[in-house]
Amino acid sequence: MANNIMAIYGEVPELVEKKSNEIVESYLNEKKDDFNYVKYNLYDTSFNQIIEEALTMPFISEKKAIVVKNAFIFTGEKVSKDIQPNNEQVNEFLEKYDGENFIIFEVYQNKLDERKKITKTLKKTSKLTKVEQMSEQEIKKWIKNKLHENFKDIKQDALDLFIELTGINFNIVSQELEKIILFLGERPTINKKDVEEIINRSLEQNVFLLTEYIQKGEKYKAIQLIKDLIVMKEEPIKLLALITSNYRLY
Numbered sequence: 343m344a345n346n347i348m349a350i351y352g353e354v355p356e357l358v359e360k361k362s363n364e365i366v367e368s369y370l371n372e373k374k375d376d377f378n379y380v381k382y383n384l385y386d387t388s389f390n391q392i393i394e395e396a397l398t399m400p401f402i403s404e405k406k407a408i409v410v411k412n413a414f415i416f417t418g419e420k421v422s423k424d425i426q427p428n429n430e431q432v433n434e435f436l437e438k439y440d441g442e443n444f445i446i447f448e449v450y451q452n453k454l455d456e457r458k459k460i461t462k463t464l465k466k467t468s469k470l471t472k473v474e475q476m477s478e479q480e481i482k483k484w485i486k487n488k489l490h491e492n493f494k495d496i497k498q499d500a501l502d503l504f505i506e507l508t509g510i511n512f513n514i515v516s517q518e519l520e521k522i523i524l525f526l527g528e529r530p531t532i533n534k535k536d537v538e539e540i541i542n543r544s545l546e547q548n549v550f551l552l553t554e555y556i557q558k559g560e561k562y563k564a565i566q567l568i569k570d571l572i573v574m575k576e577e578p579i580k581l582l583a584l585i586t587s588n589y590r591l592y
Contacts, residue, residue, distance in 0.1 A: 347439060349416060349464055351449035352473030354512045358448050359411075361473050366407045369444050378403040383411045389427035393435055396443050406443045413447035416464055418455040429460050436463045481510050485519060489532070492523055496532040503537045509544040518542065545576065549584040556585070 348365065352358045370378055380395055392410055400406035414421055415432060439445075447464075454461050454470075464470070476484060482501055489496055496504070504522075508514045522532060522540045543551070548571060555564035571581060 346441065346443065347436065347445045347447075347464075347468035348471065349413065349447040349449055349454070349468055350471045350473060351416075351451055351454060352475075353450070353452040354473070354475060355448075355450040356516060357473045357476070357512055358450060361471065362409060362446050362448055365446065365471075366409065366444075369407055370405055374407075375403075377401055378405055379407050379409075381409045381411065384414060384427075385412050385421075385425060389415075389432055389435075392445075393431075396435075396439065396441055396445055398443075400443070408443055408445045409448060410445065411448045413449045416447065416449055416454045416458065416461045417451045419451070429458070433460045433463050436460065436467050439467075476510060476512060478505060478510050481505070481512065481515055485515065488519060489523070494523065494526060494530050494532065497534065500532050500534045500537045503534055504532075504541060507537070507541045507543050507547055509546050511544065514544055545571075545584070549581065549588060552581070553585055553588040 350358050350362050350365070352361075366374065366379065372378065378400060382392055382395070384392075387410075392408065395408055415427060415429070454464075456462065456465075482505065485501065485504070486496065504518070505515075508518050518541050522536060525540050526532060526536065548567065552564055552567050552571075555561075555567065568578075568581065572578065
């Protein structure tokens with residue numbers, strides 16, 4: 343197994359990137375700069391260029407990390423022939439690479455396509471790390487840390503309501519947190535009223551509320567909420583599936 347190739351994958355790009363950054367910083371053990379860190383996006387970079395970079399020794403630095411974003415080649419994603427690399431070339435590189443530079447492939451999918459020869463080779467020759475969605479406790483801790491970085495805090499009842507409204511989807515939590523930090527301005531502490539005024543309900547929370555309206559026979563409220571969700575570009579068939587799922591839970 344090549345210690346200098348790693349693939350990090352998961353359905354939340356921000357969490358994959360966060361994990362990748364942590365690993366790169368630990369590997370370099372110094373601040374990232376143009377000499378020790380290179381980042382490519384496989385959507386707009388030929389694999390030949392990545393191979394060339396991997397085989398080029400570091401300059402004015404002892405180590406070099408190479409990050410390849412959107413490494414779609416290890417998934418079932420369909421892409422244009424113009425950007426699809428030669429799989430045999432990729433496979434040969436994975437099998438034979440023994441360079442000193444550290445390479446990380448970032449894959450923004452919940453799973454890899456294990457039917458592919460290159461994925462099988464990746465599993466044999468490299469280290470794989472899957473990044474799961476955060477648990478409720480982990481995401482609450484992340485929120486507090488993010489706020490502390492911005493010299494702010496949040497009351498416990500406000501934090502509980504925040505998660506109740508957003509769910510534990512990292513993308514939604516991150517977006518809503520940025521919004522509430524901007525709203526807060528110079529004020530240091532987020533309270534429950536701030537959350538009530540600023541945070542939008544997640545789709546899951548809206549469907550839960552919609553199911554409640556239907557159960558209670560509150561027809562007007564249910565129809566109004568459905569109209570609001572359709573205006574927000576939610577597909578009616580998707581809403582129906584979520585409502586059905588909720589009823590099964592009940």
